Amino acid sequence: MRTFHSQLEYVKQELLTMGSQVEKQIHRMRQAFAEMNYATMDQIIEHDHLINQLEIGMHDKVTLLISKQQPVATDLRKLIVALKVSSDLERVADLVVDIAKQSQRMKEQGLVSFKEKLETMFSIAEAMMHDALKAYEASDMLLAQKVAMQDDRVDDLYGKIIRELFQLDNSDVEIDQVTQLAFVGRYIERIADYATNLSEWVVYEVNGKHFDLN
Template sequence: MKRQSFDEHLEHLHRTLLSMATLVEENIIKSVKSLVDQNVVLAGHVIKQDEVINALELEIELGCFRTIALQQPVGSDLRKIGTMLKISADLERMGDYATSIAKTTIRLKDKPYMKPLIDIPQMATIVKEMVRDALNAYIAGNQEDAIHIAQRDDEVDKLYTIIFDDLITVMSNTSNIHQGSHLLLVAQYLERIADHVTNICEWIVYMKTGEIKSLNV
């Protein structure tokens, strides 16, 4: 594989990764909206789109392994490929959590919520901003932005604690246990998405420096 062909292949993988990231971001937004609006049709779209996300993850994975096997890249080229592999895996897991939120929408479709959803959408807004900003940091190769984005995971963790305490209190009424337990899982899914964003930020730093650092520990 000549250098020009190699660069073109890397660019194709890069564009595929960005397409995957865009779909994951969209699915996170749609999944939370489906939950708030109790929109099972939108939830179904999220579940269906996850199949596309999974296919893109596989395409990136196979493309990266093929490039490593045929080109045996070193230095910054190898870091770029390794970063794409790791980020695509994190994105796939984030997409799975969005799908789980959509499935929760379907499970809770039959009854109105025991109280308005306020903290979960607020948590989701922070998570969505983290996803978008991490994508921009990857495109720009900006490790300083990546470090700053990872720090926002603290905000998500604090909101998760508030939601957890609130729902545990609400579930003291046994009639609320079913709905409350599912909403608690949604908060947990969002918290884990933020964790995967932190992972992505760590890989951005690695791509630029060659150093693996734990961010927001």
């Protein structure tokens, strides 16, 4: 029979395992987007239900621990953060699936320069998610704050891409390609937002205070 604190550590390790799975989805999708690899995109879409199951399992474990142990103060915060982080990770996985579905509608050689700009955005968002999970693992508030600082870069790139996309001459482009690129950019921008959310949960877990790091 595990002690309560060993159960808390188990929850954290399970959550980090879920985070690792989401990271793999992000990485595979970034590569698939760069290569327009539709087969990998299909696999990413099919894999999503596994992450959904991990989130449901985490919710059940944490809810049971709270009801049985009735933790307070720091221990309760850790469990609340686990619920929030697992929910955010599941939503990130959904966004990766959304990117896959939109990308499958794109032409392989359509608007290449914009696609390359989105790849840059994607790389930053991927690094943010990786560092946010590292910050959670180590309870590292400084790293969490550094992650949040990167969000402005993603927002700026996204804003610039959108402005340039909608300034294109309609006679030279297909409007559905512009729309799909805009959606992909929005989903990447949301992944970066969730990485910032994770960083904010790290700060809350450590000191019990809510800070808007964005």
